[in-house]
Amino acid sequence: MEYLYIAICVIILLLAGCVPEEVPEEPEPIVQPEEQPTTEEPQQEETPEEEQIEEEIHYDDEEDKLLGEELFEEGAEEIQPEQEEPELTEEEQIQQIFDYAETKIKSYSYKYKSPLGKQYTLYVKENKIRIGTLSDDYKIYLDTEKKTAEEWCISHTKCGRETGKIADLDYYDAYIETPIDWLPKITEAKKIDEGFYYGKQCWKLDTNIGTVIIDSNFGFIYSIEQEDKEYLFLDAKFNIVKDSDVNIPEYLIEE
16 A cells, blocks of 8 residues: 555656746737828027027117018028228318309308498399398399399388389399309418307308308308408398399389
């Protein structure tokens, strides 16, 4: 019996040794998903120069800001600063002042004091001139194209029955040179000083016709001082003379 028990144990052991050992399964390899090509463009890093430009841009108001953004969006070229015009020489500045008389003055009026002391009022527009004295109502009407001069009295108070045309005058005897007429006579000029003369901003010039004081904004001469005499052109007003100031009143003209 004992032998039978031992034999059974041996058989069990032999059967147990014949059972194959379990081999551990190898883990399946992890497959990484393939990288899909991206359609987004890589962002371009700002260079230090671009960052510096953005830091330097300042806008005064929203409108300027919008305008600046539009320029950058459109890729506008950098706006170059305008070049400053070269400074004029003194001679060029003087000529520029002379030219103002032609470009800025279309009509003018002023009081004229002659070297002899007599005073007149003058109104000038285009080819018409009216000359009057400060003491009476006799007026001289001149046409610089037709070269005519006529004396008229325009008031019954001082003229009485003589109201109307008094006489035809010699044009050249009646004509009084205006400040604009004097300008072409200046062929040499040097600046002495500048400042306010007779209430106007002026230049004082040493010229071949004498010492001249001229309006630096309009090119209008206010005085000409020579060795033994002086011409004064004062209380000037520009571009306000009307046609009625230089034409004979219609009510005085005989039909």
